[in-house]
Amino acid sequence: MKYDFETVMKRYGCGSFKWDEMRQYGYSEIDDIIPFSVADMEFAPIPEVVQGLQDFISCAVLGYSSTTNEFKLTTCDWVERRHGYRPKEDWILTTAGVVTAFFNAINAFTNEGDGVMLLTPVYYPMYIGIENNKRKLVDCPLVRKGTRYEIDFDLFEEKAKDPNTKMFILCNPHNPCSRVWTKEELLKMAKICKENDVFVVSDEIHFDLMQKGFEHTMFLSLGEEYTKNAMSIIAPSKTFNLAGLQTSMVLIPDEENRNTFYKEQCTVTSHPVCNILGYEACMIAYKNAEPWLDEVLEVIAENKRVIEAFFAEHFPQIQIMDFEATYLLWMDWSGLGIDAKELERINREEAGLFFDEGYIFGEAGECFERWNLACPTWCIEDALDRMKEVYDKYLNK
Ligand SMILES: Cc1ncc(COP(=O)(O)O)c(C=O)c1O
Structure with a gap:
């Protein structure tokens, strides 16, 4: 990859809706995780865009x-x-x-x-x-x-x-x-x-x-x-x-x-x-920035593959819906046998997993989670580890 898809820029206190919203929930290690909810990306800004805007500002009248x-x-x-x-x-x-x-x-x-x-x-x-x-x-x-x-x-x-x-x-x-x-x-x-x-x-x-x-x-x-x-x-x-x-x-x-x-x-x-x-x-x-887009699409595809493989091994009860576009993975968690509000609580408070809850998209989204894949793959892997640790406790009851 030519571009950096590994660095996470901390966005607390920088006016990020997604990050500030995550603060409201009681997960103790919140400083070390990223949210997977609102649909913006957790990648460093595109160098061409940064440079281009800097060049523009240096000689533009911002009227x-x-x-x-x-x-x-x-x-x-x-x-x-x-x-x-x-x-x-x-x-x-x-x-x-x-x-x-x-x-x-x-x-x-x-x-x-x-x-x-x-x-x-x-x-x-x-x-x-x-x-x-x-x-x-x-x-x-x-x-x-x-x-x-x-x-x-x-x-x-x-x-x-x-x-x-x-x-x-x-x-x-x-x-x-x-x-x-x-x-x-x-x-x-x-x-x-x-x-x-x-x-x-x-x-x-x-x-x-x-x-x-x-x-x-x-x-x-x-x-x-x-x-x-x-x-x-x-x-x-x-x-x-x-x-x-x-x-x-x-x-x-x-x-x-x-x-x-x-x-x-x-x-x-x-x-x-x-x-x-x-x-x-x-x-x-x-x-x-077209070359950046082509690379980011590969990262998104890889993140989906990582989740799919992990779920197949550890959480076969969760169904991933066909992924054709966007960077938002739509998943049916009803197979875990836990109701929507409790899923939300476990994810946010115990596992530090901040998804967009399926029910906000309508009744048919009950017990679904929407996972924003636009982030470094290592963040996905970290999240899956946290998820396994927490859900093993619930599913082995
Ligand atoms: C389908 C769809 N439309 C619109 C938006 C938001 O658009 P904007 O931020 O330009 O208002 C989103 C953001 O997630 C979206 O998914």
């Missing part, structure tokens, strides 16, 4: 920013290079985060009381966006087949046909289930949404984090026929660990819809742009 043509071109170049599809530059608007973007979309394209469909379990802020904006959740549970999740298209169609259903928020790749929806699946969803006038918001934040053998299909690449009432949201934040810079891109092909979205942005703030360092870091990463 009010705007989205430049270079930024839009760089984004389109990236999408084309990694995903074989080129969006148009003038489709791009920027938002301070993907969550902000789908909150804006809910307000721009639906009204109070309207139904918004989700494939659940799913990334929990999607529920919050629906609830806080007084929309109705239209729940379309994914169907688990062994270790794989699939869509019940009959149910999907039934829910889309309800005249109150106005929007579908798609998570592709799916967090937490790690499915990369195939082109065939996307076309089926797109067709049903089109036929029933359901606006599609496609959250593709994890689109660069593909495991070997999987390919991401951009929703907008399905063609004009299906994308008139659709938008995609992408970002460099997961790919290059830049979430703190809050820079993401909304792609809306239809001009009228784009204006509607922009108008909604302008109701919240008079100047809807991202910060100047976020734009710069995104361009630097897209231009110079």
